[in-house]
Amino acid sequence: MNIYHNATAQWLAYGVFFVLLAVVPMFVDDSFLLNQFATYGVFGLLALSISLCWGFGGILNLGQGIPFGLGAYGMAMTMQMQSQDASNPIPPFMLNNSLDHLPWFWEPFRHTALGIILALVVPTLFCAIFGGLMFRARVSGPFFAIMTLAMLSAWYTLILDVQPYTNGANGITPPGALKFGDYAIDPYSPVAYWSVLALLAVATVGGRLMTRSRFGLVVQAVRGDAERVRFLGYNVAGYETTIYTIAGFIAAVAGCCWVALTQYVSPAQLDTTFSLSMVIWAGIGGRLSLIGAIIGAFLIQGAQSYLGDTFLNTWLLVLGGFFILVVRFLPKGLAGLLETILGRFPLPQRGNSNGNSAQRLYPQPGE
């Protein structure tokens, strides 16, 4: 019995992981550094969503930047409108682009709550419709990955092109922090850090429960053999759409957090490179392990922040080379490496529900 597969040990690891992250603000005085760590939480959310969609669902999604970017734009619009008032009703960039009135689709973002709801609902709905159309037509595997990539480029171009409404390549930079009533969330405060961490923890625990539910089991079966699952009476497209949409929702949450932390969004958030790096985080950390994918995001983004300056333009080459090594030698990522190492120290087999010692004769997964 490999302790890696022990459910209690896994929950314990999750607990320790989040407690360790929660005490970080006690030891970090530098508020800029804390803000940077909080953005790692956003990357963690994205890696988690990829792990659910790709690792558990087997749906390679190269366009996770779509729900992330749409959520980020929704939040940026909400925060931008918070700083507009009666004397100054239109965001300045619109005036510069010779718009004299607020476009209709900006109107709902005057209300903070409605704006945030839209920032989450629109990307989620988009995933449900796009995913539904694709999966009902049984588009899967590399074909679906290409479709997500194409869709991502389409959104990128669209947002870039409608400059009067989105400020094009310059993006939206809300001047103030996100306010709920009179309370502003200072993006450099521990409160912001803990808020993102709390969302990450909730999403991780929720994701983990989901993978252990009947839904999660069927989704893993679909990953193995979608055709077979149909003949067991399951509507495969429904399952694929659901897991893809849930991943999209998590990415939308990440997009909202991103803007709340950085007060900035631009088409760069919908850039293909960024969406590809999400897949690389999950791949390196271990797409089959939620926490592995999150740690993968921390490691890669951390390395990029600190080593990226040293390597400058060659950083992408370093990252790509590292990714190739992982794909070749550690297909299950760093989490898979841990699984192998722990498998060398098997726990004594306890009497299980079958009370069957004959099981020991057969190799267990990961042993």
Next chain:
Amino acid sequence: MGFLEIKQLCKSFDTTPVINDFSIEIVELTLCCLVGPNGAGKTTTMDLITGRQKPTSGQILFCEDDITGLDEHVIARRGIGRKFQVPAVFRDLTVRQNLEVAYSRSTNPLKNIFRFSDPGFVQKLEQVVAQAGLSERLNVEAGILSHGETQWLEIGMVLMQDPRLLLLDEPVAGMTEAEIEKTVAIFKELKKTNTLVVVEHDMAFVREIADVVTVMHMGSLLAQGPISEIEANARVREVYLGEAEA
């Protein structure tokens, strides 16, 4: 009225007819063996019954309901279970998880997110595991099972669905003598409570288990009847049993 009725079924791929005016009736609680040379259209017939392919023309009635051209999962929910020619199990899930997926009483994805166990699953699991003889392999990944065990696992998965009609495509292909014997015992037990259609090339196996044998040739019905009649049929001997069995 039959339990499963196939009426004037036709299926062409482009212009090549594969199933040509094929009609049969399957009686409830019998075991019907579907035999015929390669390319006779046996697997295609199963594909058409289970919705994997849509017929060009013709009708399939199950319990007097028209199921022609419905989606796979809809037909499966009506009570038709299928085992594939190439054993199709979920290799990276354990045997127990495979059977759990197959226990498809609740199929709504949104409801299943909040469902962690099914009432009645453990009971059904024990029954099926005993029938298929998998009790010692429950926590093993399906990918490392032997070929025979994989076949039994897939039969077990079909049983978990509690189907009214079981379609089994080459269930003993690649099995050893001992494994075939065990499978014969499983099938004899099964046909007391279920209706089965079995595609099989192994005539010794067919002789052991079949109530009725249906012979297909070039996508049409060639002969139907008890095994003794079929084996005496001159045309069947000519096209199928031919050199091998004469």
